[in-house]
Amino acid sequence: MNVVMFYLLSAIILIFSLLSITTRKILRAAVYLLFVLVATSGFYFLLNYEFMAAVQLTLYAGGIVVLIIFSILLTSHISHKFKHPALLNLLMGAGVAVIGAGVALYIIFNEKFTANGQPELPVDMTAIGTQLLSTEKNGYVLPFELISVLLLAAIIAAIVIAKKGKQEEKES
Amino acid sequence: MSSTSTIYDFSTLTGSIDAALHNWMSPGLVLTAELVLVGLIFLTFYALLGLFLVYLERKVCAVMQNRYGPNRVGPLGLLQTIADLIKLLMKELIPIRKADQFLFNLAPFIVIIASFMAIAATPFAKGLQAVDLNIGVFYVMAVSSLGVVGILLAGWSSNSKYSLIGAMRSGAQIVSYELSVGLSLLAIVVFSGTMQLSGIVESQADGWWIFKGHIPAFISFVIFLVASTAEINRGPFDLAEAESELTAGFHTEYSGIKFAFFFLAEYINMFIVAAIGATVFLGGWMPFHIGNWEAFNHVMDFIPSMVWFFLKTFFVVYLIMWFKWTFPRLRIDQLLTLEWKYLMPISLINIVVIAFIVLMGWHF
Numbered sequence: 075m076n077v078v079m080f081y082l083l084s085a086i087i088l089i090f091s092l093l094s095i096t097t098r099k100i101l102r103a104a105v106y107l108l109f110v111l112v113a114t115s116g117f118y119f120l121l122n123y124e125f126m127a128a129v130q131l132t133l134y135a136g137g138i139v140v141l142i143i144f145s146i147l148l149t150s151h152i153s154h155k156f157k158h159p160a161l162l163n164l165l166m167g168a169g170v171a172v173i174g175a176g177v178a179l180y181i182i183f184n185e186k187f188t189a190n191g192q193p194e195l196p197v198d199m200t201a202i203g204t205q206l207l208s209t210e211k212n213g214y215v216l217p218f219e220l221i222s223v224l225l226l227a228a229i230i231a232a233i234v235i236a237k238k239g240k241q242e243e244k245e246s
Numbered sequence: 247m248s249s250t251s252t253i254y255d256f257s258t259l260t261g262s263i264d265a266a267l268h269n270w271m272s273p274g275l276v277l278t279a280e281l282v283l284v285g286l287i288f289l290t291f292y293a294l295l296g297l298f299l300v301y302l303e304r305k306v307c308a309v310m311q312n313r314y315g316p317n318r319v320g321p322l323g324l325l326q327t328i329a330d331l332i333k334l335l336m337k338e339l340i341p342i343r344k345a346d347q348f349l350f351n352l353a354p355f356i357v358i359i360a361s362f363m364a365i366a367a368t369p370f371a372k373g374l375q376a377v378d379l380n381i382g383v384f385y386v387m388a389v390s391s392l393g394v395v396g397i398l399l400a401g402w403s404s405n406s407k408y409s410l411i412g413a414m415r416s417g418a419q420i421v422s423y424e425l426s427v428g429l430s431l432l433a434i435v436v437f438s439g440t441m442q443l444s445g446i447v448e449s450q451a452d453g454w455w456i457f458k459g460h461i462p463a464f465i466s467f468v469i470f471l472v473a474s475t476a477e478i479n480r481g482p483f484d485l486a487e488a489e490s491e492l493t494a495g496f497h498t499e500y501s502g503i504k505f506a507f508f509f510l511a512e513y514i515n516m517f518i519v520a521a522i523g524a525t526v527f528l529g530g531w532m533p534f535h536i537g538n539w540e541a542f543n544h545v546m547d548f549i550p551s552m553v554w555f556f557l558k559t560f561f562v563v564y565l566i567m568w569f570k571w572t573f574p575r576l577r578i579d580q581l582l583t584l585e586w587k588y589l590m591p592i593s594l595i596n597i598v599v600i601a602f603i604v605l606m607g608w609h610f
Binding site for chain 1 (some may be wrong): 349381
């Protein structure tokens with residue numbers, strides 16, 4: 075059953091990633107991207123790593139894709155279609171893709187993956203939480219705080235950009 | 247706790263079904279059969295629940311407005327919604343020539359799949375839960391955030407300005423109110439120390455969190471009610487489909503069974519929200535227990551756990567319906583002000599207070 079699910083999810087990811095870069099309608103590309111991200115969270119469920127799966131769903135599928143779709147809704151009209159890319163761009167893109175796939179496949183096939191015989195660890199939410207805020211060895215409190223400061227700065231910057239001055243508002 | 251042991255545990259029933267299937271099938275086939283079985287049960291439950299909730303909404307609305315409501319088809323008008331359903335099924339599906347056909351047809355399914363995934367984690371009775379993930383609350387939040395994608399797609403692909411405006415409003419609304427819903431649920435997660443829904447229910451064996459958690463728990467219950475009413479796009483927050491200005495909002499261009507999908511998903515989402523609220527704040531299937539009153543608790547255990555669950559859930563459903571038929575609709579700027587300037591700060595402060603209470607061990 076797991077093998078069947080693995081191939082099903084892989085097929086979904088492969089097909090929809092291809093579709094999302096070849097479609098000429100922008101919102102369809104976003105929806106195909108959504109399918110890819112949801113199928114990826116399916117992999118995490120398959121690995122019994124439910125926390126990661128739920129994070130994948132909320133952050134990527136529920137957050138980022140919704141933002142992308144929202145901005146498309148604001149900016150693009152339904153009748154808009156992308157033109158076919160120029161032949162040179164197409165060839166160069168294909169070349170880079172082939173080289174990238176080649177390097178990845180070369181590494182994967184030359185690496186011996188040995189299954190680690192250790193028993194499966196249950197994913198404990200409490201453990202994740204304490205590890206994230208621990209100041210001891212292997213604790214993640216510094217990166218955690220750094221990221222939160224970075225996000226705060228980003229939010230303030232976004233508000234400053236979006237905010238109109240009082241003068242401008244009166245004129246318009 | 248000794249007093250809870252008298253409650254009938256549904257896992258004995260499901261366990262015996264599982265054992266019986268294993269007796270005359272191979273393990274792989276059993277898994278497939280059980281998947282199909284659970285799926286069929288949920289589909290039937292879904293359809294019946296949808297029909298009943300529409301009937302209930304019309305009856306509650308009628309009570310609020312001092313009328314009778316549906317009373318001609320069947321006893322007490324009970325068959326009215328079935329007649330409506332047959333009418334909906336026979337309606338023509340109107341294809342929109344200038345719409346994006348693929349996305350237009352996909353949108354209702356995304357909405358309905360999101361609510362299906364959320365209902366899977368609901369604990370209906372002791373031991374009766376399709377999946378009991380250890381991140382239960384977080385999982386429900388995660389999958390319910392997928393529904394908004396369907397609404398946005400429906401609005402955009404209809405190629406109609408009413409739909410587009412409705413979808414934009416609904417998107418802004420759901421994305422912002424999701425935060426308050428999450429924070430108010432987090433309050434109880436802090437109290438009970440677990441995200442697992444069955445664990446949260448078990449932690450209320452000596453009293454429901456709304457009683458045990460002092461005033462902060464009550465505040466987060468109120469915030470949960472307000473924010474989740476907004477998240478399921480119901481009145482007084484139904485700007486997305488404000489009839490008087492946007493005809494029907496994001497589903498203006500849908501007809502027949504596709505419209506019915508949106509309609510059904512909306513009612514089921516209301517049920518899911520009520521079920522989560524009842525589970526987290528009002529004890530789910532846990533009977534009404536008071537601390538150490540063994541005799542009293544024992545009497546309460548005689549009422550089956552499923553009855554408790556549905557009583558509480560429909561109590562919350564009734565509250566949500568009551569909101570819709572008594573409050574006037576908010577404007578979009580009022581709606582966003584309510585969330586970002588009032589509910590969000592209050593729930594953030596509330597969580598800090600709750601964390602303090604839990605650290606000091608002041609809760610029961």
